Amino acid sequence: GFAKIDGHRALRCGAAEIVYGASKTKEQIAEIAAEMLGSGQKTVLITRMSPDAAEFVSSRLPLDYNEAARAGIAGERPAPDGRGKIVIATGGTSDIPVAEEAAVTAQALGNEVTRLYDVGVSGLHRLLAHTDEIMTASAIIAIAGMEGALASVVGGLADCPVIAVPTSVGYGASFGGVSALLSMLNSCASGVSVVNIDNGFGAAYCASMINHIGVI
Amino acid sequence: GFAKIDGHRALRCGAAEIVYGASKTKEQIAEIAAEMLGSGQKTVLITRMSPDAAEFVSSRLPLDYNEAARAGIAGERPAPDGRGKIVIATGGTSDIPVAEEAAVTAQALGNEVTRLYDVGVSGLHRLLAHTDEIMTASAIIAIAGMEGALASVVGGLADCPVIAVPTSVGYGASFGGVSALLSMLNSCASGVSVVNIDNGFGAAYCASMINHIGVI
Amino acid sequence: GFAKIDGHRALRCGAAEIVYGASKTKEQIAEIAAEMLGSGQKTVLITRMSPDAAEFVSSRLPLDYNEAARAGIAGERPAPDGRGKIVIATGGTSDIPVAEEAAVTAQALGNEVTRLYDVGVSGLHRLLAHTDEIMTASAIIAIAGMEGALASVVGGLADCPVIAVPTSVGYGASFGGVSALLSMLNSCASGVSVVNIDNGFGAAYCASMINHIGVI
Amino acid sequence: GFAKIDGHRALRCGAAEIVYGASKTKEQIAEIAAEMLGSGQKTVLITRMSPDAAEFVSSRLPLDYNEAARAGIAGERPAPDGRGKIVIATGGTSDIPVAEEAAVTAQALGNEVTRLYDVGVSGLHRLLAHTDEIMTASAIIAIAGMEGALASVVGGLADCPVIAVPTSVGYGASFGGVSALLSMLNSCASGVSVVNIDNGFGAAYCASMINHIGVI
Amino acid sequence: GFAKIDGHRALRCGAAEIVYGASKTKEQIAEIAAEMLGSGQKTVLITRMSPDAAEFVSSRLPLDYNEAARAGIAGERPAPDGRGKIVIATGGTSDIPVAEEAAVTAQALGNEVTRLYDVGVSGLHRLLAHTDEIMTASAIIAIAGMEGALASVVGGLADCPVIAVPTSVGYGASFGGVSALLSMLNSCASGVSVVNIDNGFGAAYCASMINHIGVI
């Protein structure tokens, strides 16, 4: 095959092997996923896959595709086996695709997910209405574009690690997510770390690791 | 003199004539201020003036110098004659110099000022404890460095115009205030506008204009 | 619904509830606007809506769509009830779409608007011919791309707050509005504050707040 | 006092209350720390404190100051009570100050620390000699300036969360840490998240949270 | 003709004359290449040529087109006459187009090429499996997007010059290759120099010069 499947890493990293669909043809995606499932992998997460590629793949493999996320799970979705729940919060409705990528990833890696969408800081009551979920999470993924303030406010409320994801949502001086990224890197709340712009996958991977600490 | 004093503008702009001390010698500052007071101006605001220059000026003129602000009022401080109060809020204690520049400016222009310092968003209860002041202000100046989230949260709570001032407080990816500046420009709260990094003066000038609308 | 309608904010903010159409489908826009009108809101402003979406919405609701602005008013346009007029000035003809977004927003929020278009500073007589409108405004929105000098010149002439809007008009070193943005942030005229690139809506929201101070 | 001590946060966040010394006078630092210890806090971590301030503080309080870290622990250093060890790795010797800030922080928050310094990727054998420590850590802090490649290589080897800290070490196109920051944000290894340039404190805070999950 | 063919340079620079197809029509490309072959040049390398242009050119000239590289060799491919082999390594599969541009160029200039693709640093064993090829190369071209760490790791292993090529592969904070570029410029391994983003051609040209030193 054109890509070296990394068996050793698959063993180590958790419930699912992962295929990054961004620069692959639908045939390549289907072939890689089939090869993985064929060699005993139960769950294969495929990210950055177009609806069109998903249709092709699902004609060859069992695939649970999430269109908003542009990601899907081939094979079985594993039962949640983490320590607690991962909360995924977004500032606005436009951040939902990134949040769903995070959600699908978290589920493929064996986590239970709570979604808190459109709870941006310009209307604090929307966020404060969910203080319970925030206080009891294992890890929180805070997703926001534009000014990215959500991460700081959530970080201030929560006692658990917060993974911040800047999104490319916005216009003008949002600079494709740079404004939110800088905001999050400068968060004055402790316990906040940051992943790349729009990288819902990466945030969920970190959160899943945290949620599985000490779980065999 | 070396700088053209702008009498016409002085008439228009309000209670005080303004001297920007940044690139002037202490002798120049004293001479300009004296000339202004001598030609009938009651109040002269001097910004960006070092303690050393202030000492020199106050040996020649009545000067009320605010060291944190690096600004002072020569002549009389006018009685407040605005519609209501200007609230000046900061995210942290390091933002206080900028806030004090805003406060001195606002007072020189005839405004009553309420200070809410160190009410950053990583500890929301500190800000929420002041909801009353926020809800009753004529205009609010929200001053923050690092992630600059204060402007959005205040903008979401308040009904009045919010002037956001990014500060150069921070390190690393705060880039001397750029991170806070971008954050504030992207605020998802309506009614927020922004001035230059560390420009406490400019924010107070805007806020004073707003607080004096319809006041003769 | 998919977006939480923020009733409390609607009460506070003025004449109109606002829908940001940018990342919503035409069906979503129509549904949200209908829900708002149905629950008693008289005026709903919809911004960043394509002509195609506008056609769909207006087949279901009374909609007054402004194609240049890509914005429209569903329901009734309120009678102006502000203190005075809002002047909207642009440097060139290419800035008109942003200006019209500001104009529609200002009207939806109950303001009377004066348009001064194509009065850029490379031909000063065009601007100086309107000194009267500038001197008597409640608030001025100065909109310009490229070098953004309009804000400073207008700020120097006017006695009222100036909200500056950089536009993404230009090419090369205009960097999609960054050049105008920086220019406006550095304005040497007092009383100028700035909103995001192309954010006609935000500028008008600020200007309307200013124009309604003390109006019940 | 000039800064509002945030008792509630102290309860929640772990073993130590934290004072950020950067913009405070030595008198302020000593006063705040004394107040905290006086009101029952056992451990107070003070970061970004100059040797000079440390001398002043330690003349008034029991202080264990780490000069490389520019940080110290007032009161008692808590016994480690985390799940395992936190590994702190640096690319070069110039990154040691940031690493020591992380180490002092981790210890103040009740963690055992393993230091792997000067294991940069241009001499892989130096890093590979420590595969054991890397494979058995609870969390790893990867600290590097210049090209920041350490985070990716460590992330590829390890099974636990990696917190990456770019440093301002370097010259020319390192741009004060920006190069390393971007490199780390783009890490192709999963499980890597990033904090601000030179923010050893923040990384250790995150790592400590992870190392204390499920610990009462 | 519209472009001045530079006969003198052709003599000096080696096995092939080069046509940069990027801003030329297919007719122009064919005409220039034909003119070169007609005046005695044995090999003409054409880079940045679309499949469509390639089809047109090959209907008129003998052309060996590499679609991944978007480059082709008109005339004869020269026999390798360099000192040794040029190794071309990539971090991921998405970097292959740039690698193939380098490979075609190297071959057109008379070099033998070894391809090591998808050996990125997040899975070190993939790279270490090729230590032999790395240790025996004349020159190595290290191609990577995102965090660009490959150049440093290869540079640390190898004894020969390494030419690093950042690629525009990635998203978010990869900024179209800037992140990888900065990373490579800051490489802490000695013997690494850098060419422009996606410039596979330029890297191969340098590598070929090195591989032909002292070859008449």
Added chain:
Amino acid sequence: GFAKIDGHRALRCGAAEIVYGASKTKEQIAEIAAEMLGSGQKTVLITRMSPDAAEFVSSRLPLDYNEAARAGIAGERPAPDGRGKIVIATGGTSDIPVAEEAAVTAQALGNEVTRLYDVGVSGLHRLLAHTDEIMTASAIIAIAGMEGALASVVGGLADCPVIAVPTSVGYGASFGGVSALLSMLNSCASGVSVVNIDNGFGAAYCASMINHIGVI
């Protein structure tokens, strides 16, 4: 000598030979200038020279030093022999050092200079009071920091070429002159070209060339 004196250029370029003092010791400056005067050059312009170096040089050579400009003329100042006058305008008083560098340069190259200082666009009447000088200039040098709007306004008024010089005056988002630079590059007035930040010398050199066209 350590620097190659470029006799040919001296012949071509006009009234004066030029020494750029920035990275030279006072001994080097004096030696080079003496060598030039000794070999028949009548006028030597020395720029970027500290007061200390100037004192040293003037103890060995006839030197007319302008402290604001940090530049001086060794030998004779030539009589003006250009077509008309060069107008040098500045936005504020802080721009005067750059303006004086331009003035000294222009004079050393045989031009008559008119200074219009502190005529920034936030007080248009100050500029409009000098319409006559602007309309009759051979060339105009427009110098401004912060928002740099002066160049556009002057360019709109004048019929002659305008050379714009951004200055590093300002703070925050002025970014050491970048804001003014971008503003000037985007000028919507025709006939404006731009030189480097703080490059008063370069602007005067261009203006002098223009003022000497057709002069033998």
Added chain:
Amino acid sequence: GFAKIDGHRALRCGAAEIVYGASKTKEQIAEIAAEMLGSGQKTVLITRMSPDAAEFVSSRLPLDYNEAARAGIAGERPAPDGRGKIVIATGGTSDIPVAEEAAVTAQALGNEVTRLYDVGVSGLHRLLAHTDEIMTASAIIAIAGMEGALASVVGGLADCPVIAVPTSVGYGASFGGVSALLSMLNSCASGVSVVNIDNGFGAAYCASMINHIGVI
């Protein structure tokens, strides 16, 4: 009409009135140009006009359209009446569209033009072959993308003013012309000034002003 025609400027600025077509419909362009010709203007230059718009305009007006330049002259092309020739040089063939915009503009403003295309500095003999044209020009327009070195080399050879135009030609770290722009602003040759990226029009306008000095 929608755009205010600026009669006064037309009188002052030279042979032609100018229409900037970039954001205008073909109907608007035709209407404005017709109005200008109708009110006595002999020559109207239209820049940034698509071939499609040109076809429309030329069906209504006499139009001489230059497709490479995307610019055309409506009405008559004036006879050259400048002092000498304007040389237009480009680094590569991809810069020709910008050069042709400059050429059409220069001709519309009454200048004779000499084209030196594809004379980039990586093959110096191509440029040196034209030393005569360079030494006898009234003004030179140096146009280059990528590294923009042409301006410095030409500036070193020539005795007349050089207007440098960076172009957006290039890829990767050319950043849409920023690299060439910075290079040109930093030119170590005296007498070089710079206009915006791709602004062939602006450069020709400056050059024409210079070429007409003292011409009635």
Added chain:
Amino acid sequence: GFAKIDGHRALRCGAAEIVYGASKTKEQIAEIAAEMLGSGQKTVLITRMSPDAAEFVSSRLPLDYNEAARAGIAGERPAPDGRGKIVIATGGTSDIPVAEEAAVTAQALGNEVTRLYDVGVSGLHRLLAHTDEIMTASAIIAIAGMEGALASVVGGLADCPVIAVPTSVGYGASFGGVSALLSMLNSCASGVSVVNIDNGFGAAYCASMINHIGVI
């Protein structure tokens, strides 16, 4: 010791072991160098060492210190054993410190060096006078600040690899070397690769590798 001496690398890399003095105390530098010489290394190159540190080191070890370069050779300087000469060219005299760092490094690694200083492209005759040295070099190091054009011109003349070094010499829009860096990365001459700003050491290391190819 505090730094791990990398014996294996020393064997591989050539004539000298290298100490990067930038963040080390003079005692550390002396200790490391002594340890190296003591364990049989004949030559130790020390870069980025202050005159003060050099004085200290030379009181303990035989040291040949080059003050301009801020670098020195401890132990013996090896006899040149490369294939040919390395030419080191600079644009101006201010670039000499970087050039001398390159020269000392090249000599420490066993190379013969030819210096061509102050041959910048604004006076081409200065460079062309050295065509012979350029045509016969094994490798050329082209060092320039400001517009960095030297690399392209040299690259166009030479047949051997050119390593370009941008320097931080300049002001304003030179941005500490970024302008020259971008210029060099975009060089239109083939065979040019680039190292970090001011990295004379790195360039010489690459050049030495090239000059020793096939040398046992």
